[in-house]
Amino acid sequence: MRFAVLVNLLAALRDFAFPEACLCCGRRLPDRGPFCPACHEEVTLLTAEADAAAKNPRPAEPAFLDGPPKALALYQGPVAQAVRDFKYRRQLAGGAALARWLAREIPPAWLDRVDMVAPVPLHPRRLLSRGFNQAAALFEPLTRERGLVFAPRLLVRLRHTKPQVSLSPQERRGNVAGAFGVRPGQRVAGKNVLIVDDVLTTGATAAECRAALKLAGAAGVGVLTVARAAEGAAQAN
Ligand SMILES: [Zn+2]
Numbered sequence: 465m466r467f468a469v470l471v472n473l474l475a476a477l478r479d480f481a482f483p484e485a486c487l488c489c490g491r492r493l494p495d496r497g498p499f500c501p502a503c504h505e506e507v508t509l510l511t512a513e514a515d516a517a518a519k520n521p522r523p524a525e526p527a528f529l530d531g532p533p534k535a536l537a538l539y540q541g542p543v544a545q546a547v548r549d550f551k552y553r554r555q556l557a558g559g560a561a562l563a564r565w566l567a568r569e570i571p572p573a574w575l576d577r578v579d580m581v582a583p584v585p586l587h588p589r590r591l592l593s594r595g596f597n598q599a600a601a602l603f604e605p606l607t608r609e610r611g612l613v614f615a616p617r618l619l620v621r622l623r624h625t626k627p628q629v630s631l632s633p634q635e636r637r638g639n640v641a642g643a644f645g646v647r648p649g650q651r652v653a654g655k656n657v658l659i660v661d662d663v664l665t666t667g668a669t670a671a672e673c674r675a676a677l678k679l680a681g682a683a684g685v686g687v688l689t690v691a692r693a694a695e696g697a698a699q700a701n
Pocket of ligand 1: 486501502504
């Protein structure tokens with residue numbers, strides 16, 4: 465208990481010394497983040513449907529795992545800016561704020577039956593240049609807080625691929641075909657695995673990861689991202 469008190473005290477001190485700022489406009493936050501009320505107005509959350517389903521469960525509903533990919537919000541406006549600032553401009557505090565947002569907002573039903581959480585891996589070369597895997601950094605707090613197994617080494621990138629952002633939807637599929645595998649020695653047979661990433665655009669990367677896990681014998685494979693591109697938009701990833 466004393467440890468918890470100390471942690472809370474340190475958190476309060478941190479908030480006092482470094483008040484959180486909106487990840488979009490930089491204004492000091494009057495309430496919990498990661499966006500101020502004005503910027504939050506521009507955020508399209510995608511959790512409402514899941515909330516409604518959780519309140520009125522229908523037995524015939526297909527299981528979340530193996531269903532369509534889920535995302536916390538649309539990839540636009542403040543969310544797109546915050547993800548890009550974290551990923552490409554190394555705004556690490558912003559990444560931590562996004563991770564806390566995920567840990568708070570992802571509906572428990574979305575993690576139902578999940579055994580392990582596996583971030584989409586970066587090629588070692590990209591990991592070296594960026595310094596961190598954004599998918600792992602964003603989802604580790606959520607995974608730990610909900611008591612799930614975090615498996616950042618489960619998937620492996622078998623070859624270097626071009627950045628998806630530079631390619632058309634058709635080219636994206638070819639670019640990542642066969643690019644992912646399950647790391648030798650990792651056991652996924654019969655497990656339910658949730659693949660996590662920062663942004664889902666065409667879903668080509670997630671589909672390749674899912675195929676690799678299914679090939680290795682995973683029972684169910686779900687996909688969850690911070691944000692998903694709006695219909696017709698392909699300027700993500
Ligand atoms: Zn703002």
